[in-house]
Amino acid sequence: xxxxxxxxxxxSFRASARRLLEAEGFDIVGEVRDGxxxxxxxxxxxxxxxxxxxxxxxxDGFEVAARLTARGLRxxxxxxxxxxxxxxxxxxxxxxxxxxxxxxxxxxxxxxALLSA
Amino acid sequence: xxxxxxxxxxxxxxxxxxWLAAKxxxxxxxxxxxxxxxxxxxxxxxxMLILYxxxxxxxxxxxxxxxxxxxxxxxxxxxxxxxxxxxxLIAAVLFYxxxxxxxxxxxxxxxxxxxxxxxxxxxxxxxxxxxxxxxxGVIPSAQLGTVARTWFLGDLAGALVFAPLLLCWAGVRLxxxxxxxxxxxxxxxxxxxxxxxxxxxxxxxxIVFPLLIWAALRGGPRGAAGAVALVTTLTxxxxxxxxxxFVRATLNQSLLATQLFVAAAALTSLVLGAVIEERHAAxxxxxxxxxxxxxxxxxxxxxxxxxxxxxxxDLHDGAQQRLVSLALTIRLARLQLHKQPAETExxxxxxxxxxxxxxxxxxxxxxxxxPAVLTDRGLGPALEVLVDHxxxxxxxxxxxxxxxPPTVEAVVYYVAAExxxxxxxxxxxxxxxxxxxxxxxxxxxxxxxxxxxGADPTRGTGLRGLADRVEALGGKLELRSPPGxxxxxxxxxxxx
Numbered sequence: 364x365x366x367x368x369x370x371x372x373x374x375s376f377r378a379s380a381r382r383l384l385e386a387e388g389f390d391i392v393g394e395v396r397d398g399x400x401x402x403x404x405x406x407x408x409x410x411x412x413x414x415x416x417x418x419x420x421x422x423d424g425f426e427v428a429a430r431l432t433a434r435g436l437r438x439x440x441x442x443x444x445x446x447x448x449x450x451x452x453x454x455x456x457x458x459x460x461x462x463x464x465x466x467x468x469x470x471x472x473x474x475x476a477l478l479s480a
Numbered sequence: 481x482x483x484x485x486x487x488x489x490x491x492x493x494x495x496x497x498x499w500l501a502a503k504x505x506x507x508x509x510x511x512x513x514x515x516x517x518x519x520x521x522x523x524x525x526x527x528m529l530i531l532y533x534x535x536x537x538x539x540x541x542x543x544x545x546x547x548x549x550x551x552x553x554x555x556x557x558x559x560x561x562x563x564x565x566x567x568x569l570i571a572a573v574l575f576y577x578x579x580x581x582x583x584x585x586x587x588x589x590x591x592x593x594x595x596x597x598x599x600x601x602x603x604x605x606x607x608x609x610x611x612x613x614x615x616x617g618v619i620p621s622a623q624l625g626t627v628a629r630t631w632f633l634g635d636l637a638g639a640l641v642f643a644p645l646l647l648c649w650a651g652v653r654l655x656x657x658x659x660x661x662x663x664x665x666x667x668x669x670x671x672x673x674x675x676x677x678x679x680x681x682x683x684x685x686x687i688v689f690p691l692l693i694w695a696a697l698r699g700g701p702r703g704a705a706g707a708v709a710l711v712t713t714l715t716x717x718x719x720x721x722x723x724x725x726f727v728r729a730t731l732n733q734s735l736l737a738t739q740l741f742v743a744a745a746a747l748t749s750l751v752l753g754a755v756i757e758e759r760h761a762a763x764x765x766x767x768x769x770x771x772x773x774x775x776x777x778x779x780x781x782x783x784x785x786x787x788x789x790x791x792x793x794d795l796h797d798g799a800q801q802r803l804v805s806l807a808l809t810i811r812l813a814r815l816q817l818h819k820q821p822a823e824t825e826x827x828x829x830x831x832x833x834x835x836x837x838x839x840x841x842x843x844x845x846x847x848x849x850x851p852a853v854l855t856d857r858g859l860g861p862a863l864e865v866l867v868d869h870x871x872x873x874x875x876x877x878x879x880x881x882x883x884x885p886p887t888v889e890a891v892v893y894y895v896a897a898e899x900x901x902x903x904x905x906x907x908x909x910x911x912x913x914x915x916x917x918x919x920x921x922x923x924x925x926x927x928x929x930x931x932x933x934g935a936d937p938t939r940g941t942g943l944r945g946l947a948d949r950v951e952a953l954g955g956k957l958e959l960r961s962p963p964g965x966x967x968x969x970x971x972x973x974x975x976x
Contacts (some may be wrong), residue, residue: 373801379808386815445800467807 365478366392368408368438370401370427371416380414380469387471398422402430410438412474415460417444417451425451425458432459439478443469487535494528494539495546501525502547505638508716510731517738518716519634522602523642525568530576530583530643531650540565556616563608571601571639583647585701586757591750598639606632626732633739640746641712644705652702661698668695668707676714676724685715685725685741692745696752700760704753712742776948783945794845802838806831854893858883862893863914870900872929875913884923888975891949892916892925895957895971898946899927907931907967922955922974934963946971 367389371377374396381391392408395401398421405413413431417424428440439461442448448455448463455463462477501524509516525540544561576583578593585591610628613619619627654662672691688711695707718724719738726741728734813827846852854862860878867874883889896914903912909931916925937943937959946969947957955973 373797375805376801376808379805379812383808383812383815386812445796445804466804469808470811 364388364390365412365474366390366408366410367412367414367474368393368395368401368404368410369414370395370398370404370419370424371414371443372396372418372420373416376416376466383469384471384474389471389474396420398424398427401427402434405431405436405438406434409436412461412478413438413440414464414469414474415440415442417442417446425454428458428460441474441477490532491536491539491542494525494532494536495542497528498525498540498543499546501642502543506547508713508720510720510734516634516716517637517719517735518641518712518742519638520642521564522567522571522598522605522635522638523640523644524646526572526575526598526601526639526643527646527650529568529572530647534569534573537565537569540568552613552618553616556612556618559612559615560609563605563612566608567601567605567635569601570604571597571643574600575643584757585644585648585705585750585754586761588751588754588758591747591754594640594643594750595747598636598643602632602635602639605635630732630735630739633736633743637712637739637742637746640743640750641709644701644746644750645709648702648705664698665695665703665706668698668703669710672707672710673714676711676718683725688715688745689748692749693752696749697756699753700757701750701753704749708746708749711745715741776951779944780948780952783948791845791849799838799842799845802834802841806834806838809834850890851893854889855886859889859892859916862889863896863916866893866897866900867914870912871904872900872909873911874900875911877914878916880916880918880923882918884918885975888923888953888973891953891955891973892923892971894949895925895946895969896927898942899969902935902942902969903927903929903931903967906935909966922972925971925973926968928966928968930966932963933961933965933967935959935961935967937961 367384369377369380369391371380371394377394377396381394385391389412392410393404395404396419398419401413401415401419415424415427419427422430424442424444428442431438431440440459442455442458442460442463443466444451444463445466447465462480464473464477498521501521505516505518505520508518508520521543525543528539529536541561544564545557548557548561550557575593575597578597579590582590585594606628609631610619610624613627614621614624657665668691672688675687675691678687692704692707692711696704699706715724715726716738719726719734726734726737728737809827809831813824813831816824816827851862851865853865858880860880863876863878867876884892896916900912900914903909907929909929912927912929914925914927916923943957943959950957950971950973953973953975955971958970958972959967960970961967
């Protein structure tokens with residue numbers, strides 16, 4: 364069973380994502396709402412996947428991903444947003460992340476596919 | 481120093497200066513001891529009463545008596561002095577009134593005011609003087625008309641030349657003038673002196689006009705007044721010493737020729753100086769207006785950007801997030817459809833509720849951008865909807881016989897909406913009113929309340945933004961908010 368840390372400041376998205384991913388057999392090990400908590404929680408919990416919203420109240424998702432990589436974290440970081448990846452241009456392709464999932468298209472199957480790619 | 485002593489000192493000062501001006505004027509006399517083509521004391525006296533106060537008029541009496549010819553009968557001397565004092569008083573007071581206190585000849589109407597005031601004053605003096613001389617037997621009755629005319633024109637010329645000179649230059653410090661302009665002034669003065677003394681000028685008195693025009697163009701009223709005083713003084717002095725183009729066969733012919741030249745030169749120069757000043761003022765007003773327009777345009781663009789950013793954020797944080805959650809919920813429902821039908825039904829019912837909320841939210845957002853009822857039905861119905869949505873009781877009167885231009889409707893609606901929002905937020909009112917009246921050329925909106933009043937129009941950007949929008953359509957926004965007496969916001973917007 365794969366473990367997931369959900370990072371998003373929107374409570375309704377965290378709840379929906381948790382329900383969906385749990386139904387698909389993922390283990391949600393934590394939920395945090397901002398970038399700094401995400402870095403602490405990821406180091407503590409060492410989840411397989413960090414599902415990371417791009418827009419956070421303190422640091423943005425790209426910055427959080429860069430800091431996690433710099434700290435040698437082995438978790439796969441997957442960015443998510445209600446915007447399209449194209450809205451962020453090369454920021455997404457150049458970020459040290461496993462992939463980008465538009466929020467509305469989130470599913471366990473997609474996460475699995477990204478991880479095995 | 482005691483107030484009375486100071487007053488007496490000032491009266492003495494005025495008298496002394498008037499006396500000096502008269503002594504100088506006698507240097508310009510065409511007949512030794514009398515008959516001047518240009519009589520400076522009138523203009524000098526006028527300027528002193530305007531600058532230092534009409535109450536100093538006894539100084540004029542003293543100065544005038546000091547130069548009086550006491551070989552004449554006492555009544556004649558007294559008559560002339562009364563006339564001369566009245567002349568200065570009338571001219572000073574009338575000019576100040578007509579020019580509405582603006583004594584720097586910066587407007588053409590001020591030059592006209594000087595002509596009217598000086599003519600009225602000098603007419604009184606000419607009548608008093610000539611009649612006193614005739615009654616005292618100093619002149620024969622036959623000369624009454626000629627003497628009165630010479631008197632009138634000489635005094636008028638003195639007023640036209642010396643009042644502007646002193647009023648324009650009073651309080652000017654040479655140090656405050658830029659060195660280059662000072663140099664230019666010195667050059668003009670030098671050229672005027674050369675041209676006036678040149679023998680060739682004997683036949684061509686108009687040779688000075690280019691210099692007068694130069695002075696007025698570059699120096700405005702000050703330049704004009706200075707140059708005219710110099711030119712006319714030199715010309716009259718030359719003529720008095722039998723030189724220059726105005727020396728004629730008889731004394732009276734010489735006088736008339738000189739006086740007409742002085743009047744023409746003074747009027748032309750002063751009017752040109754005033755026009756130049758008016759042009760400067762207009763240009764300055766135009767620049768100021770342009771700056772205000774640029775600022776307001778920048779604020780409107782900024783407000784538009786801010787509104788679009790807010791809209792994007794509202795859409796992103798609100799409706800879009802709800803729709804994202806819905807998508808996930810529906811995906812979850814599909815996943816569980818066969819395994820947990822009861823759970824799925826609950827999820828779908830939840831999703832249906834969420835969808836309804838989202839639709840409501842989008843509708844509210846769209847209404848905030850531009851209410852459909854405003855587009856479809858116009859201001860009256862739109863204001864009714866607005867008032868219905870208000871938390872306060874609002875008394876609405878809208879008199880609009882027909883649809884207004886869409887931009888005007890939008891701004892009026894926006895002012896009403898913002899006005900009611902502000903009342904709800906800040907006024908502490910228990911009721912509000914919205915009155916709208918469309919006239920043939922403009923529409924007037926009044927949003928009022930019975931709250932605390934004392935609203936500060938400079939605080940915050942809300943009111944500035946409203947004013948910008950109203951002014952962009954050539955309208956005016958006014959806020960009346962006396963403490964304790966409620967607040968009234970009035971927008972008046974013109975339309976074609």
